[in-house]
Amino acid sequence: MRNLFADRINDIPKSFIREILKVVDDPEIISFAGGLPNPDFFPVEEIKKASIKVLEEDGSNVLQYSTTEGYLPLREYIADRYFKRQGLKINPEEILITNGSQQGLDLIAKTFLNEGDGVIIEEPGYLGAIQSFSFYRPEFFSIPLLEDGIDIEILKDAVVKNDCKLFYGVPNFQNPSGITYSEENRREVAKLLAESNTIFIEDDPYGELRFIGEDVPSMKNPLEDNTILLGSFSKIVAPGFRLGWVCMNKDKIDKVIVAKQASDLHSNYFAQRVIYQYLIDNDIDQHISRIKEAYGRQREKMLNSIRKYFPSEISFTEPEGGMFLWVSLPERISSLELFDMAIKEKVAFVPGSPFYVNGGGKNTLRLNYSNVDEAKIEVGIKALAKVIKRVINR
Amino acid sequence: MRNLFADRINDIPKSFIREILKVVDDPEIISFAGGLPNPDFFPVEEIKKASIKVLEEDGSNVLQYSTTEGYLPLREYIADRYFKRQGLKINPEEILITNGSQQGLDLIAKTFLNEGDGVIIEEPGYLGAIQSFSFYRPEFFSIPLLEDGIDIEILKDAVVKNDCKLFYGVPNFQNPSGITYSEENRREVAKLLAESNTIFIEDDPYGELRFIGEDVPSMKNPLEDNTILLGSFSKIVAPGFRLGWVCMNKDKIDKVIVAKQASDLHSNYFAQRVIYQYLIDNDIDQHISRIKEAYGRQREKMLNSIRKYFPSEISFTEPEGGMFLWVSLPERISSLELFDMAIKEKVAFVPGSPFYVNGGGKNTLRLNYSNVDEAKIEVGIKALAKVIKRVINR
Missing domain, CATH: 3.40.640.10 (Type I PLP-dependent aspartate aminotransferase-like (Major domain))
Structure with a gap:
């Protein structure tokens, strides 16, 4: 009996992010999980x-x-x-x-x-x-x-x-x-x-x-x-x-x-x-500067909130552009486990391990700031900090 | 030294039609070579x-x-x-x-x-x-x-x-x-x-x-x-x-x-x-019936012109729909050679051999009727008939 599918189809990692995005479809959740540009700036x-x-x-x-x-x-x-x-x-x-x-x-x-x-x-x-x-x-x-x-x-x-x-x-x-x-x-x-x-x-x-x-x-x-x-x-x-x-x-x-x-x-x-x-x-440079200005503010808000609410042992990148920053928790903490707890607190992110093809990165996570407004960023980071502290201190 | 490209890239037949369409870009040529729908019916x-x-x-x-x-x-x-x-x-x-x-x-x-x-x-x-x-x-x-x-x-x-x-x-x-x-x-x-x-x-x-x-x-x-x-x-x-x-x-x-x-x-x-x-x-069925009505007339015109001008030893299909018909010349005639002669008479078609993956079909050709108006169809088929007769009688 021949195989129905090509062998190559078995090698494909299931899109973890896609699965996660289904979970965070709830509009009450503040989602730092996506990778979407902010639609307010679509012309x-x-x-x-x-x-x-x-x-x-x-x-x-x-x-x-x-x-x-x-x-x-x-x-x-x-x-x-x-x-x-x-x-x-x-x-x-x-x-x-x-x-x-x-x-x-x-x-x-x-x-x-x-x-x-x-x-x-x-x-x-x-x-x-x-x-x-x-x-x-x-x-x-x-x-x-x-x-x-x-x-x-x-x-x-x-x-x-x-x-x-x-x-x-x-x-x-x-x-x-x-x-x-x-x-x-x-x-x-x-x-x-x-x-x-x-x-x-x-x-x-x-x-x-x-x-x-x-x-x-x-x-x-x-x-x-x-x-x-x-x-x-x-x-x-x-x-x-x-x-x-x-x-x-x-x-x-x-x-x-x-x-x-x-x-x-x-x-x-x-x-x-x-x-x-x-x-x-149209003036595309002017358009891009409006996007940059907004994302820059959102990134600033996220970094300030992280500094304000996260425990000091948490490290994070400070991007000079783009849409994402990266958080490293203490080695012993699993961001997958954190994800389930965070969802209950109505905040979402992408756990880091799927980004490591050869394993590792279990204590890391990705945060997106381009598609969340500044007020929500502070609320969401505060909620996430609460969950992180709970895990660290247990 | 490793190969720059994947092996699979060597297996790909060059798009013959694409090459042909470049040749027939001349607006003076009546082209039965393309496979385009008639843009007059784009809504x-x-x-x-x-x-x-x-x-x-x-x-x-x-x-x-x-x-x-x-x-x-x-x-x-x-x-x-x-x-x-x-x-x-x-x-x-x-x-x-x-x-x-x-x-x-x-x-x-x-x-x-x-x-x-x-x-x-x-x-x-x-x-x-x-x-x-x-x-x-x-x-x-x-x-x-x-x-x-x-x-x-x-x-x-x-x-x-x-x-x-x-x-x-x-x-x-x-x-x-x-x-x-x-x-x-x-x-x-x-x-x-x-x-x-x-x-x-x-x-x-x-x-x-x-x-x-x-x-x-x-x-x-x-x-x-x-x-x-x-x-x-x-x-x-x-x-x-x-x-x-x-x-x-x-x-x-x-x-x-x-x-x-x-x-x-x-x-x-x-x-x-x-x-x-x-x-x-919109009423898509009404739209489709307008397309069918036009293509039906164009197909009719092409078949009638073929019957009128082509030598009787040429066989051809009589499609009940779609955009193409297929012509078989006497075995000894090469449609590739005919193509070069036809271009000089300002009429184009697609030679049939590229459609045969294992060789053969050298005496066949494809004609498209959806994208040529009725008056031009008669002129083009008449010109093609002239070339075919010249090859048959030499």
């Missing part, structure tokens, strides 16, 4: 205007089939913004429009990974990437994150011992930890990867959302062609469109385009046209 | 109204992240339409919204196929499916199409000798041939597949576009749980949205949902909401 009125405009001006075209690569003016806009923001010279031909950066991850894995190929990931690591890559059955090597980036000593050991093809990382305001790689850390990572000929996948969904400090140059600067860039409109415009992109040099992107074509022909063309229209008719 | 004004409505009534939600399964009312609408049109009882939980049916193909292959698994396909077969499946490295068994469906004798031989997991077919107005499986043919296919425990993937993008004869029951009637249904809004509303669906029983769809989540989290939610609003605010 609904402007998107409406853009939708009307593209339909009135070019209706039959925007509803027709289109090219796999994506709408060229949108790719030119993205290339142009890379240059303006980061001084990166990118040819629009090197950009492929995808369904959010999640599809970028799937297409990269599909194009590059044979079963058993080595993939370096951060620890704690982004679950969506782990899930995406797992379908192609690589061997994961997870490297701990320190305060200023990846642990270089352990990375060195890993690249010397193992012939890794890819390194997936989120150097700006990482999900889940909120950590940013320093410029020095990036240079050291680049040096090691250049020696081992490993491709760095720079996922940067939050890079535009920096509220403190200065931008740090992309890994593409030191690594050049051995870098794949992933970007997304989800956090700066709206995630419901599922529009993102991948960017890599021509010989690589041509293969990824074939994978995209086989996967779904092309991304929603109407949405590409609407978002492009929105981008050229 | 631009109604889509505009629907877009405005969902943004005004529920703006922050329609732009936010959503569930992997897709918008429940849209899935209920699809289930309801299966019941009304075909008497099929389908639970909305058994439906997953995808980026066109092309993504459905990719997700099915991802979920079910191990390397080397047997997959039965039609000959000539749909290129998008062949391309999608090829990434998962199955073994293809192609079974010839006859006038009333699949060749049962050859199919019997294939299912007895090989343990095939999937059979991919387009029983209504097949792409590329225009052939429809008769009710008797479907019963015989179902009987063979039930014995061999092979899953039938019924891809039905054109099923609603029947202009002659009576609907034939879905393969789900005789085969039940061993059927996967694929559907799409591309041919009845608009392809630019990239919205389709897959439908299969609960234990299977749950795995496919995990694959979808890893592939791109969910399909464009804004587009799902717009299309649902469009469907409930």
Whole structure:
């Protein structure tokens, strides 16, 4: 009797966050568990205007089939913004429009990974990437994150011992930890990867959302062609469109385009046209600064509340941007157990262990501040502190 | 030195049609090569109204992240339409919204196929499916199409000798041939597949576009749980949205949902909401009858022109619906060679050989009539006839 399903389907970790989000659906719960942008900043009125405009001006075209690569003016806009923001010279031909950066991850894995190929990931690591890559059955090597980036000593050991093809990382305001790689850390990572000929996948969904400090140059600067860039409109415009992109040099992107074509022909063309229209008719920088201003305040409120209410033995990251911060409890405390108690106190978070592919992290947890208003942040952190104290003191 | 790309990428046939469409981009060429629906029937004004409505009534939600399964009312609408049109009882939980049916193909292959698994396909077969499946490295068994469906004798031989997991077919107005499986043919296919425990993937993008004869029951009637249904809004509303669906029983769809989540989290939610609003605010049956009426006339014009201008030794299918018909030239004539000559006479078609995964079909070609108006159809067929006669008589 043959197996009904492919073997690869057995390797897939169930989405723990998805399960958690079901539990916290109760509107009475203050949830720091999600990873959603704040919908108050979705440009609904402007998107409406853009939708009307593209339909009135070019209706039959925007509803027709289109090219796999994506709408060229949108790719030119993205290339142009890379240059303006980061001084990166990118040819629009090197950009492929995808369904959010999640599809970028799937297409990269599909194009590059044979079963058993080595993939370096951060620890704690982004679950969506782990899930995406797992379908192609690589061997994961997870490297701990320190305060200023990846642990270089352990990375060195890993690249010397193992012939890794890819390194997936989120150097700006990482999900889940909120950590940013320093410029020095990036240079050291680049040096090691250049020696081992490993491709760095720079996922940067939050890079535009920096509220403190200065931008740090992309890994593409030191690594050049051995870098794949992933970007997304989800956090700066709206995630419901599922529009993102991948960017890599021509010989690589041509293969990824074939994978995209086989996967779904092309991304929603109407949405590409609407978002492009929105981008050229509005001041996106002003829009992003409003988001940053709000998230910055919410992050400040969360850090202040943590300092005020949490016992001093609890450590936490202080992100310079993005949507998440990371809490480490004393080693003996299980955040999974804490989760059940917290839910009873009407506050939720994501326990840290699922972000560790090789086990560990049982005493850690992720907090999201982008989608909770300031008043609720204080109430929620206070409730969480109460539960933490109860566990510590028992 | 490790290989840069995954081995699977080497198995992928280059999209021949895509290359051809580049050649025929010249507006002076009358193209029967494409596979596009006629944009004159895109409901631009109604889509505009629907877009405005969902943004005004529920703006922050329609732009936010959503569930992997897709918008429940849209899935209920699809289930309801299966019941009304075909008497099929389908639970909305058994439906997953995808980026066109092309993504459905990719997700099915991802979920079910191990390397080397047997997959039965039609000959000539749909290129998008062949391309999608090829990434998962199955073994293809192609079974010839006859006038009333699949060749049962050859199919019997294939299912007895090989343990095939999937059979991919387009029983209504097949792409590329225009052939429809008769009710008797479907019963015989179902009987063979039930014995061999092979899953039938019924891809039905054109099923609603029947202009002659009576609907034939879905393969789900005789085969039940061993059927996967694929559907799409591309041919009845608009392809630019990239919205389709897959439908299969609960234990299977749950795995496919995990694959979808890893592939791109969910399909464009804004587009799902717009299309649902469009469907409930408009008379879709009336809309579809306008499309059918036009395509029926165009098909009639093409058949009449073929009868009038083509030499009598040329055979061709007479589709009862859909967008394509299939032409067989005398064995000695190569349609690839004919293509180059036809382009010089400003008329284009798709040569048939790429639709044969195991070789053959060199004397066949596909003609599309949905996207060319009646006057041009006559001019184009006349020009093509001239070229055919020249080749036959040399």
